[in-house]
């Protein structure tokens with residue numbers, strides 16, 4: 001088996017290739033081929049000597065992904081790719097063309113161990129963590145796709161399958177890779193990490209010096225309601241999660257977003273808005289309301305548009321900024337994990 005190179009930082013590449021005694025600029029060129037130009041094969045790396053390309057090819061692999069399926073939303077703005085990586089596992093990556101630019105939604109784990117009641121990603125449990133190289137290969141796949149259309153990437157969200165803060169080291173290495181000058185130099189401010197609320201790692205993240213936007217999946221305003229949706233609430237209770245969010249905002253100066261799925265009659269009532277506003281008061285935060293996508297196993301209903309607007313107004317009356325995610329590509333099951341499940345079940 002050849003060793004994978006994708007995912008190694010410039011320093012790690014230099015260490016890995018020490019035996020070849022390459023000059024520094026050669027290693028930098030290699031890194032640029034891997035990350036800036038997303039080369040798929042060593043023989044594309046024309047600025048490297050042919051002999052070196054052949055040596056690299058004998059020893060290493062460039063973790064590439066293979067497309068298994070692709071869906072477009074009816075409006076054509078959202079594309080969802082089902083990708084097969086190294087050992088045959090499947091991940092979903094979504095490209096969203098938005099008015100302000102193209103955004104990519106990346107998976108950080110194959111499956112998820114958190115078991116949230118509304119989420120398709122957790123249905124089959126966790127398979128394994130993705131490596132920095134595998135996460136980069138999701139981005140590389142979409143970048144090559146965009147480049148063919150003469151387009152670029154504006155931002156990234158870690159909102160595909162998986163809990164990014166339970167794959168902490170790999171996710172940090174991946175973010176540093178995206179930001180590096182030999183890579184695509186994506187600004188940290190255009191990256192959003194979404195978490196179900198792994199409190200110790202939210203605290204750790206605040207100290208990384210990586211000023212990304214933190215998004216916390218709250219989804220309910222009380223202990224009891226949140227536990228019903230998210231088992232993780234037993235380990236990291238809602239109050240502690242919100243406290244960690246408050247500290248993150250304070251320490252980084254970045255506004256924290258709270259994701260809140262609206263389920264008719266369950267968490268979309270006036271008293272839920274009141275409770276939520278109380279919980280978040282005085283915090284540099286915004287709420288993102290997401291009318292729930294239908295889940296086959298549950299008979300949850302999406303609230304009507306009027307109910308969603310009323311909930312938003314109820315928050316704003318209490319000085320909490322709230323936006324509604326008029327969800328992208330619900331018609332292609334962009335709620336992550338659903339396409340993957342279809343294939344697993346086959």
Ligand code: SAH
Nearest residue numbers: 119159162163194195196217259292293335
């Ligand atoms: N594990 C992390 C990140 C991935 S989930 C987290 O939970 O935050 C990304 C987002 O997809 C979450 O905010 C979740 O609320 C949303 N999501 C999952 N299933 C959904 C559904 N059925 N309807 C609407 N949003 C859903």
Ligand code: SF4
Nearest residue numbers: 112114116119122196
């Ligand atoms: Fe995992 Fe997030 Fe889905 Fe919960 S919502 S099961 S944490 S991917």
